[in-house]
Amino acid sequence: MRKKILLVTACLILLCGCGQNPIDAKFDSEINTFCESVSAIGARMDAIEVDAEESSIRYAASDLLSCLDELEVEFMKFSHIDFPEEFDYLEDMADEAGQYMTEAAASYHRAYEDGYHREMEEYARENYTRACRRVTVILALLRGEDIENLQQ
Numbered sequence: 001m002r003k004k005i006l007l008v009t010a011c012l013i014l015l016c017g018c019g020q021n022p023i024d025a026k027f028d029s030e031i032n033t034f035c036e037s038v039s040a041i042g043a044r045m046d047a048i049e050v051d052a053e054e055s056s057i058r059y060a061a062s063d064l065l066s067c068l069d070e071l072e073v074e075f076m077k078f079s080h081i082d083f084p085e086e087f088d089y090l091e092d093m094a095d096e097a098g099q100y101m102t103e104a105a106a107s108y109h110r111a112y113e114d115g116y117h118r119e120m121e122e123y124a125r126e127n128y129t130r131a132c133r134r135v136t137v138i139l140a141l142l143r144g145e146d147i148e149n150l151q152q
Contacts, residue, residue: 097131
């Protein structure tokens with residue numbers, strides 16, 4: 001999961017660091033806010049430490065679920081951004097990213113709250129990956145990059 005967070009964070013930072021771009025100021029501000037929020041949440045997720053003790057595992061799971069809930073909120077905000085006309089073809093993909101993150105967060109809760117359920121965690125991870133992948137593609141397209149070169 002850390003690799004995906006780092007990948008998304010790197011993409012978000014690249015978009016935020018771009019100089020001039022053809023996107024209007026409101027859209028640019030919304031994208032930058034999303035980038036900053038997701039980056040901060042990702043850093044907190046990466047900082048979660050787990051010891052072998054059961055209480056540490058419970059706290060780590062609680063912290064992770066809290067971060068995932070925050071990611072869900074940010075992805076849903078992202079899915080409601082009004083893309084400028086030249087990028088409106090990306091709105092459906094943004095909606096999908098929000099839906100996948102919503103399903104990921106809910107599935108992670110089901111995977112960890114009443115004991116550990118490996119199959120549900122795998123399902124949650126797949127949805128999380130799909131959400132992140134869509135955001136990565138959207139950000140690459142906004143930067144004018146060729147998405148065929150993105151890592152799988």
